[in-house]
Amino acid sequence: MSKISSDDVRAEVKKFWDFLSRKLKSQFAEMYLSSATVFAADARRMELARLMLVRRERELLGPASFVAAKLGSIDVQPLGANLAIASYPFHLSITRTRAGGKRYQSEVPCGRATQVFQRDEKGVLRIIHEHMSSAEPVSSKELPPTDPPARV
């Protein structure tokens, strides 16, 4: 099997944000290995990716939600033939739908991401661990029920 290139990893990172912003649920879920673990930006504890996916699907991938991200420079650290780490800053604008239907618009101006990719048995790069955080407090505001999703 060929060695993982930095370009391969950068392409996967861009796919990840593209799937999320276009709300492509199944493609987005397939980015993670079944054993993957995740620190979400606002979570106090780590969780299994499959649990995080249920929440992201409910809050971020519904019709009234919105996700837009601008990525900074992506550093790639290859670790052997089947593993690589991507780390990068990002700016995120989201409209999230909470349980009960309330919607919140949030800005994450100084997001930071670490994503560890591993090649699966078919040779596909998938996330085995993810750590998202924010260097600055996230600003959030509740939207009136009738507002369409904000676009930034």
Added chain:
Amino acid sequence: MTKISSEDIRKEVHRFWAILSGNLADKLEEMYSPTAIVFTGKAKRSESAKLMAARRSRQLPGPAHSSIAEVGAMDVQIVGTDVAIAAYTYSFNTQKVLANGSKVQINTTFGRATQIFQRGEDGALRIVHEHLSAAAPPALEKAGG
């Protein structure tokens, strides 16, 4: 090469926090691979671990002000023969001397850490990537003494 065990990784994580707390005289720089990249608590961008470790070493607490670190539940994923991912929560209470000479106590209650270790050719486990963050901003208070 000996396969990495979860126990090996847990020991390294505890060694890291013992150094950072001022309870162990080992050199922090030696815990990192020369090419390691880190995201520290509030930095907007990643940086070379070399630079960060030199800065942290200068700020390590003296014997009179040792910090307190508590490592929470840790998940260790062994990936292949020579890489492991440690992900865990932590709390860290430390003192910092400000430019005006006053001291502040910084309490990070909801710390979250990802540290990726790789075994080198010399057999030593070193951090190749680190991401430290907090789910809530650290609490600052004026310190006595």
